Amino acid sequence: MARPTPISGFPEWLPHERMIEQHILDTIRNTFELHGFAPVETRAVEPLDQLLRKGETDKEIYVLRRLQAEEDDSEESVGLGLHFDLTVPFARYVLENAGKLQFPLRRYQIQKVWRGERPQEGRFREFYQADIDVIGKDRLPFHYEVEMPLVVADALARLPIPPIRIQANNRKIAEGFYRGLGIEDVTGVLRAVDKLDKIGPEQVHTLLVEQIGCTDEQARACLALARISAEDGSFADRVHELGAKDELLDEGLEELTRVVEAAREHAPGLLVADLRIARGLDYYTGTVYETQLRGHESLGSICSGGRYDNLASTEDETYPGVGISIGVTRLVSRLLGQNLLTVSRKVPTCVLVALPNEEARADCYRIAAALRRRGIAAEVAPEAVKYGKQIRFAERRGIPYVWFPQGESGGQEVRDIRSGEQRPADPDTWTPPAEDLYPLVTATGQ
Amino acid sequence: MARPTPISGFPEWLPHERMIEQHILDTIRNTFELHGFAPVETRAVEPLDQLLRKGETDKEIYVLRRLQAEEDDSEESVGLGLHFDLTVPFARYVLENAGKLQFPLRRYQIQKVWRGERPQEGRFREFYQADIDVIGKDRLPFHYEVEMPLVVADALARLPIPPIRIQANNRKIAEGFYRGLGIEDVTGVLRAVDKLDKIGPEQVHTLLVEQIGCTDEQARACLALARISAEDGSFADRVHELGAKDELLDEGLEELTRVVEAAREHAPGLLVADLRIARGLDYYTGTVYETQLRGHESLGSICSGGRYDNLASTEDETYPGVGISIGVTRLVSRLLGQNLLTVSRKVPTCVLVALPNEEARADCYRIAAALRRRGIAAEVAPEAVKYGKQIRFAERRGIPYVWFPQGESGGQEVRDIRSGEQRPADPDTWTPPAEDLYPLVTATGQ
Structure with a gap:
């Protein structure tokens, strides 16, 4: 046969590079276990209807078919796809096994996921995620939203890599603020503001006015909110200065203040309140997180997540949760690609x-x-x-x-x-x- | 949504069961590293033509397609499938990276693989394999065929599980023996004899005579060979008694004797020469291995492999190898299913x-x-x-x-x-x- 060539978006490492990746995965896993998270691994596939249930991800899914599947093979009619994250499969797992699990459940999950996106720097079709989540039955105390970013900060601080900066926001702030301004299409505004990085403030303003139906003043206020960021509780005053009043807004401001203050005690400079952070996925309802590797901001977020209240629920039961996911492959590919890490030998042999x-x-x-x-x-x-x-x-x-x-x-x-x-x-x-x-x-x- | 239900063939464990599986995976990995094997991980997908290149596995492959793929999307025309083992991907990896690797290369690889087979006890659609291989450039000394079974025996001996029994054979014995008898269709006989367990000696005899064109005497000799097994070198005498003479046969008998004697010194009773073992895959050319968990023989082999000379080769280069693969999920599912292992707590928390x-x-x-x-x-x-x-x-x-x-x-x-x-x-x-x-x-x- 001819010499094979790589497939774009499906990264592979040489053995000594894999030793570095393993070290990173081991350190993350060890930290998660030190914090009392128990391991879960879910199958790589989910029924298509599960995968299509939440978020705008349908275009990214790899669908499976057996090469020799027969037309009338009823079991094939289920339709299976490769999971694109570990949160949706975990929510399904919790519902499936609820009777055998103990809540609140602290679990970690480190697996590959697949997305059929066009590959580019830091964006892959196959990549590792390392997730922690805490899921409660019926309710979940807020303090877990404070704890999550501190756990991943502990994990990444144990690695010989540049420091991170976590950006946190709270969905209740944006929702409450928009409502306080009299805007009804909260989701529409969130989606528009989420495009700030891509299209810039002027075009977002245009979107808000022309598509969502905001007044010029409302649009300005939404953009002003997105500009607020602070390493301490001062962001709340600046939000209040913008004039919107709403109960949900106050709740969100109080929660985000607690997240910021706790992180500040844990490690100054680690976390910043950044009211621009929206997260693309629809299912978040409270705190949301993104994370930059300092000096490598162009890479995008290497660690994201948030609080979700309605992802895992049947008609009778609801399991609110909060989680955060380290994009291990994005991180590793940058570290290896720029030769930032070295391993002392190329084999385990001493x-x-x-x-x-x-x-x-x-x-x-x-x-x-x-x-x-x-x-x-x-x-x-x-x-x-x-x-x-x-x-x-x-x-x-x-x-x-x-x-x-x-x-x-x-x-x-x-x-x-x-x-x-x-x-x-x-x-x-x-x-x-x-x-x-x-x-x-x-x-x-x- | 309604409560989800499991998908047949895609096993998942509760967190404390996953802790047991993790312990097994960690012990295996640690043993492989102690023996100087370096880690490799390959992507989950291979081009379809690679997957279809060797063996009779086409019916088992899961093919991928992007949900939103467009008809004229040229990149989709490659055709990707999920790998069904770790040997074929590793052979491809070696060819792709040959210039950057050092030979002989000792590598381990622990990943999930997928087969679209009908699920049954011990047979899954998604399962873990833990492989070691040694691959040489141009040539590979025989002694690695002696070493491989001892490494996996070390790994499994460190686990609190029943003892194993490895069955070894050598492709050269069967090939040389059949040729010595004057049979030309060696592959045909191998395939027929491989069905012994499924259809019994009488039907194999019929197959050999009617399909392969053996004489009655040749068919009897083939079946007599398959009945030979021994824990020491005595099997060679019994083969000689059957009368076939051939150089390749003698080479195979000498090699298998060395495998048996070395294993006997390592741990008496660990390995038996069993001339019935054929392995379904076409690419083996020397020693082949299967492994029983004692007291659980009905489970089938939990650890298989062999020597392959022509799996990784271009027109100019050849990379002969030998490897062995632990069927981790098959093992774990039996141990968990029969409640043979216990973990001292259900979470990592102390x-x-x-x-x-x-x-x-x-x-x-x-x-x-x-x-x-x-x-x-x-x-x-x-x-x-x-x-x-x-x-x-x-x-x-x-x-x-x-x-x-x-x-x-x-x-x-x-x-x-x-x-x-x-x-x-x-x-x-x-x-x-x-x-x-x-x-x-x-x-x-x-």
Whole structure:
């Protein structure tokens, strides 16, 4: 066959790059578990009607069909598509298993999702999301909306990456404000304002007046609201100065103030109230979040989410929730693409056991097994070639140690191939320095 | 919406079951890394022509289509399908990245795969595979065929599950033997003998005579070969007694003897030479493996693979490999379905910080953060209800410790809710016993 070529939008990494991605995924998962989130994994597919239920996402869905499906195959009539996020599948999972789950449920979910969008920088057709959500039965205390951004901030702070800046808003502020101004088509205004980044304030103004039917004054006020941002509670005063009065608005302002103040205590500069943040999806009802990687704002949000009250509900039951999702692949592709992270070696192996001759292979296996029993990753050289060649095998992969079953002393010896230092060693007791035990991921140049 | 129901063939687990699956996946991955395998992850999709290239798998493939794809959308003409295993995608990956990889390449890959087969016990439409492969450039030493089964045996031996029994064969034995008998349609005989389990020896005999054109004597010899199995090298003598002579046969017998003897030294009873094992896929050329979970033989093989010489090759280059794949979901579904494994709690949380009143929440966050900084998973109670109710919240989830910011002594105290013992504690120094730090997965009843 001819040499295959990549498929646009479906990123793949070299093994050492995948080690970096794994480290990021592991750190995120470990942080989620430290915060008491339990794991859930849902199937990759959902019935199409589920996927089309919420949001403006129908154009992005990959539909499945069995290659040999028969026309009259009734089970195919269900219509399955690949999930495009982890929130809609989780809401379905909660309804399906409600009787067996305990609420409030703290769950994390780290999986790939698929969207048939046109690929571009930071936008993929297959990508990892790492989500946390807390879902309650019938009700969910507000304080979880304060907690969510602090958990992802903890996760990302443990990685050797630039700091993040979370932007928070509250749907109640915009809704209450628009109503306070006497505007009825709240969703229409939200959608128009959500286009600010794409089309600019003048065109949004035009949209608001011509399509939504706002007065010039209303449109100006909506745009003024979207311009407000602050790292502390002062944003509330600036909203009040715009004159709109509404109970829902006051509730939203109070909630957002609590989010901002708590984040400020947690880590100053971490979170800013930004009343421009709308989030495209329809299902949010309270706090919403977006996140910038500082110095990489052009990448778009790497971590988004919000409060949703009506996503998981049957006629009898309702399960309000709040969640936030890290766009892992968007983050990783930027970090790898700009060579911002380095891994200390290209394989997990800490020790290469050199092979004096092919007959010694079983002995070498035993040495490697002894090292592994104590958690030291080891492999045996592929061939009994000259030692110089075996050392180069290790060097090319960044394996720090080569073990000689018969060293110059006649007994076993281990060599640090970076320093060249070689000394007698026993595979049942020798231990490498902690920084050599596992591959280390660090910021490049540090 | 109505309460959703499961989709047959797409298994999902409750959070505590997913914790068990995670533990199994983590143990397998950790073992692979200890053996020096580097991670690779490939996209979920492959071009259809790649998927249809090898083996009899066309009927099992899920084809993708964008819901809003336009008729004349040229990029759709590629035709993408979900991968049905991890070997074919890895072979493609090796060819695509050959210039950037170092050979021999030891890689592991743990991902879901999809097959549109009719679901039944142990057979799913979406399932996890955990693969290791070693791939060489131009050539691959035989000893890797000896090593592969020992690695997966190490991984599974670290889990609290019944012991396994690996069955090994070598394609060269059957091919050489059939040729030695004067049979030309070697593939035809392989396919017929592969049906032994399904249709029995008499019908295979009929197939061999009527479809493949074997003589009665040839058919008997083929069936006699398939009946041979042994835990040591004695199988070779029994093959020689059947009379066929062929160079390839001798090579296969010698190779299989080395596989059997090495496994016997590693763990007696672990591996048996079983000349009935054929593996359905066409691409194997040397050793092949299947694996039974003892006491659960009806489940089918939970770990299969083999040597392939021609899977990854262009006109100029060839990358022979050997690999083995653990059918994780098949294994997990049996272990969960028969309740063979237990996890010590239903959430990762080790400590629930009790909430005396809502005003104390920030203080409680600080206590939880102090515990987390030292790797102790902690969460704060959802509501400032009576302590008895907060303790029951922990009990229902199996959280072993409840932390009281103001205990009976007036200072902080921690209570082991299993023993009821409560004593003063400092979140900056207190450490739980090692067995309580993480959820423990054990065999049920032990």
